[in-house]
Amino acid sequence: MIRFLTAGESHGKALTTIIDGFPSNLKIENEYINFHLKRRQAGYGRGLRMKIETDTAEILSGIRFQKTLGSPISLLIKNKDWDNWTGIMTADKKKSAVEKITIPRPGHADLVGVTKYNFNDIRNSIERSSARETAARVAASSIARRFLEEFGISIGSFVESIGGIFPKDNFSKKLFENDLPANFKGWSISENTDKSDVRVFDAEHEKQIINKIKQAKKRGDTLGGTFFVVVTGLPVGIGSFINYDTKLDAELAHSIMSINAVKAVSIGTGFDAAKKFGSESHDEIIKSKGIVSRKTNRAGGIEGGTSTGLPIIIHAAMKPIATLMSPIESIDLKNMKPVDARRERSDFVAVPACAVIAESMAAWSIAKLFLEKFGGDSIEETKDNYNSYTQKMYKRLERNFKR
Ligand code: EPS
Numbered sequence: 001m002i003r004f005l006t007a008g009e010s011h012g013k014a015l016t017t018i019i020d021g022f023p024s025n026l027k028i029e030n031e032y033i034n035f036h037l038k039r040r041q042a043g044y045g046r047g048l049r050m051k052i053e054t055d056t057a058e059i060l061s062g063i064r065f066q067k068t069l070g071s072p073i074s075l076l077i078k079n080k081d082w083d084n085w086t087g088i089m090t091a092d093k094k095k096s097a098v099e100k101i102t103i104p105r106p107g108h109a110d111l112v113g114v115t116k117y118n119f120n121d122i123r124n125s126i127e128r129s130s131a132r133e134t135a136a137r138v139a140a141s142s143i144a145r146r147f148l149e150e151f152g153i154s155i156g157s158f159v160e161s162i163g164g165i166f167p168k169d170n171f172s173k174k175l176f177e178n179d180l181p182a183n184f185k186g187w188s189i190s191e192n193t194d195k196s197d198v199r200v201f202d203a204e205h206e207k208q209i210i211n212k213i214k215q216a217k218k219r220g221d222t223l224g225g226t227f228f229v230v231v232t233g234l235p236v237g238i239g240s241f242i243n244y245d246t247k248l249d250a251e252l253a254h255s256i257m258s259i260n261a262v263k264a265v266s267i268g269t270g271f272d273a274a275k276k277f278g279s280e281s282h283d284e285i286i287k288s289k290g291i292v293s294r295k296t297n298r299a300g301g302i303e304g305g306t307s308t309g310l311p312i313i314i315h316a317a318m319k320p321i322a323t324l325m326s327p328i329e330s331i332d333l334k335n336m337k338p339v340d341a342r343r344e345r346s347d348f349v350a351v352p353a354c355a356v357i358a359e360s361m362a363a364w365s366i367a368k369l370f371l372e373k374f375g376g377d378s379i380e381e382t383k384d385n386y387n388s389y390t391q392k393m394y395k396r397l398e399r400n401f402k403r
Contacts, residue, residue, distance in 0.1 A: 004140040010130035011085035015077040017136040024070035033057045033142045044197035045349030057139045102334040103342040107322030131260040141360035144367035153233040156189030157355040159199040162225035163212040167205040178297040186232040199352040220326030224319045225351035231312040238307040247305025255361040264317040268300025
């Protein structure tokens with residue numbers, strides 16, 4: 001059982017995470033974690049904060065000579081912005097007057113936070129609900145991602161739309177039709193989209209999206225969008241249909257939905273499947289290259305909560321950022337009078353970052369169910385278990401039905 005916990009406020013001293021349950025002897029270099037942290041910070045439309053921060057993780061425990069020890073791994077990501085917020089966010093006694101925030105932003109956790117936790121300053125709620133926390137998740141999940149790479153499992157993402165601007169040729173069609181080269185790897189998508197400021201494939205689409213973001217900025221407004229995460233290389237049999245909490249699709253939906261501002265998650269053709277006949281929705285079973293497979297992949301690599309061996313296709317939607325420079329209506333909690341919602345420094349768009357975070361959360365969820373299936377205290381033991389299963393599973397299937 002793997003688990004992690006993050007701690008840290010957006011403008012506090014640092015973010016930390018403790019990751020537990022990975023086998024020993026997994027190779028992990030600090031640069032690898034930092035590489036993925038940097039990917040999360042990218043994207044056109046982010047605010048000034050990303051110019052202040054250069055996220056890097058300091059490894060505090062659990063790794064020796066670039067290999068896991070099997071003990072809890074703890075990571076520390078410092079907030080450079082802390083220097084500007086020490087007086088406001090200190091854990092010590094307040095030394096000078098600090099402005100209380102009393103006007104909640106619609107769409108942020110401001111109002112629910114102060115109501116639920118009985119605060120008299122929205123700052124107390126803003127800090128932890130901020131998407132800054134996702135830096136710690138990406139760091140934690142980079143251990144999961146590195147672990148999955150040992151088994152040829154590869155993860156990538158692309159932005160499908162921002163502000164309703166979709167591409168002419170949607171790559172998702174190729175994914176659903178299973179029209180991919182035999183050795184296609186999820187990461188190859190990110191190798192392409194990492195080069196784009198908005199994580200899309202073609203220059204024309206990128207231009208249209210950037211124009212739309214410029215329009216939003218001019219209006220003092222924000223945008224959301226949709227993106228895909230694709231995971232290749234899973235064997236058949238990760239997850240199961242046995243119980244609600246063993247299903248791979250349910251696990252993925254939970255972890256992607258837990259990302260700030262994500263409002264929808266679907267697997268495979270998702271909502272579109274509901275508009276079609278069964279004959280147009282399901283993936284016909286064929287024998288291909290000596291193994292039982294599917295003609296298409298509309299199911300997004302999961303049937304009965306269990307991986308089919310085809311790429312996992314996750315589709316998600318992020319709502320527009322809640323902080324608006326031309327604000328909508330709110331009330332001032334100090335006197336309960338109507339006012340414009342509070343303006344503060346924020347991002348205009350964070351869909352590209354959200355897609356990278358979703359890659360990370362997908363890695364975490366898959367590693368969790370993968371280790372539940374294969375176990376192992378050392379990576380060598382996990383590999384033995386994995387090899388024994390994958391080498392025999394198809395032979396067993398054929399033999400069982402010949403009897
Ligand atoms: C966020 C507001 C902005 C974002 C932040 C999420 O931060 P600030 O209030 O410091 O300008 O930049 O995201 C991050 C700091 C990050 O690392 O992703 C919010 O309110 O959620």
